[in-house]
Amino acid sequence: MIRVMVVDDDAMVRRLLRTILQAGGVDVVAEATDGDEVVTTVQAHHPDVVLMDLRMPRLGGIDATRAVMTLPDPPGVIAMTSFDTEQVILDALRAGASGFLAKDAEPAEIVTAVRDVAAGAGALSPRAAKTLIAQVGADPGAATRREATARLASLTERELDVARLLVEGLSNGEIAGRLYLGEATVKTHLSSACAKAGVANRTQLAIVVAQAAG
Structure with a gap:
């Protein structure tokens, strides 16, 4: 079973994501409430995928993603935010995120993204995909x-x-x-x-x- 860690400073969001993932047959093995907890929690629980909120009070998700990427054999990171501007998307991907999802994504889209990233593929929302394609042009x-x-x-x-x-x-x-x-x-x-x-x-x-x- 895929092991997932949920990072978000909002308890309701963490609870909702846990419910969605467990209903989709994904094991939520850990949670963190801010970016400064991420590295130690990853080291303790060894998730396959981290769902990472980008806006948190102490350490934002982009900096936390960079920190995770320095670990040996880091998990895949899916950045999640309500503020999916082009710069935020590119910053998250450049920091090492394997995927990017808006927080209003459908439950099935979230579960599919987790499975894709766990399998070594990317997972981009339509807006994130368009942003990456625009980078080509x-x-x-x-x-x-x-x-x-x-x-x-x-x-x-x-x-x-x-x-x-x-x-x-x-x-x-x-x-x-x-x-x-x-x-x-x-x-x-x-x-x-x-x-x-x-x-x-x-x-x-x-x-x-x-x-x-x-």
């Missing part, structure tokens, strides 16, 4: 483009093929079908590409690919 600036290109320089051609399809929002299975590869092979290529590019997950890799293409 935007000119990131020469310095950012050079840095992104340098991050991708050591990837093999096949790893680049796989990474470029992330920007289209494809799942591992869809990438496998497009490139006539096994899904396990796609996962191996993505893992290697993330390590070479110095990023924590496939969502961050997609951002780097988008910046290099810009």
Whole structure:
């Protein structure tokens, strides 16, 4: 069973998320009430996925996500907020979040996102996906483009093929079908590409690919 940790300073929100997740067959193993509790709670309970509120009184979810990403074998993080501006979305993804959901997401969407992230895929709300796609079309600036290109320089051609399809929002299975590869092979290529590019997950890799293409 997937193990999830819920981080939110609102007790009602934590209770609602716990109810939604348990009804969907997901095990909620821990809760935290603020970002400064996240790292120690993750270390104590080893969740597969963290549902992370972004606005909390002491330490915000973006900084908490960055801290979690420094841990060995960190869990996947899904950022959740009511304030899904483009900058907040990009800041969360750049901090290492594997997904982004609005707090008014449907229960089924939340459960599906948790399952996808636990399986190593990303999980983006429609607005977050549009923001990431818009990043592809935007000119990131020469310095950012050079840095992104340098991050991708050591990837093999096949790893680049796989990474470029992330920007289209494809799942591992869809990438496998497009490139006539096994899904396990796609996962191996993505893992290697993330390590070479110095990023924590496939969502961050997609951002780097988008910046290099810009």
